[in-house]
Amino acid sequence: MPADLSRLASWLRCPVCSADLEPVDALTLGCVNGHRHDVNKRGYVSLLGGGSKHLGDTTEMLDARDRVLEGGAYSPIADAVAGAAGGGRVLDAGAGTGHYLRAALAALPAALGLAMDLSPQGVSRAVRASDRVDGLVADTWRPLPVRTGAADTVLDVFAPRNLPEFHRVLRPGGALVVVVPRADHLGSLRAAGSMLDIPSDKADDVIAASEPLYALQARESVAYDLALTAELAAALTGMGPSARHAAAAGVGTPAANPSATRVSVDVLRFAAR
């Protein structure tokens, strides 16, 4: 927990009236219009309000994500994300447990991070894992309770995208770093029936949607073969959006156990116009 809330507040605006939030006392943020928002004792704030229809990652999904990411299976992706990030303030939208944000901050020794996610458990883990990371529980699909121009970089790694809002919270010229799966990403796992199909050409869709707010600066493909254990295969299946659908459909265990799979993503870097 930071000594005071000013660093957390420096990212945030009131979800009710959009005025800047400032510390009111040790566990409260507030705006000039009298709206008050409690900060969790773990040091993050939920500005979700009511009415969000989206579900955050479950504890099981977060545990699976930790097993995959902290085990290094996606390290080349984290390296590419870190290489594309810049500036002193990095907002990770859909941060999960903050793995990619920590990778970016490791490459930017003076930078601060904001881990934003719908999952309080994910945000809590992200804040706990780095003393340079503050936490925000919010829904990417709604207007973001983040100050205009507060970020030098926005990260969006396998996460929902709100391109107009990301543009608003970026300073002019700031970087948007997007990671999307390619059509062959985790192909052998999907062929085994344990994951949802990934639409092809997602990067092209993002690039098309980025106009006219952003200029594409770099497009890097990161692709490699990953040896699988049964545990890693289960964690890869359990960490993503397929997990909830698979659970709902009563499936989730691969029919076959592929010994390897292809990791294949595009890392896009845009500049905010």
Ligand SMILES: [Zn+2]
């Ligand atoms: Zn307010």
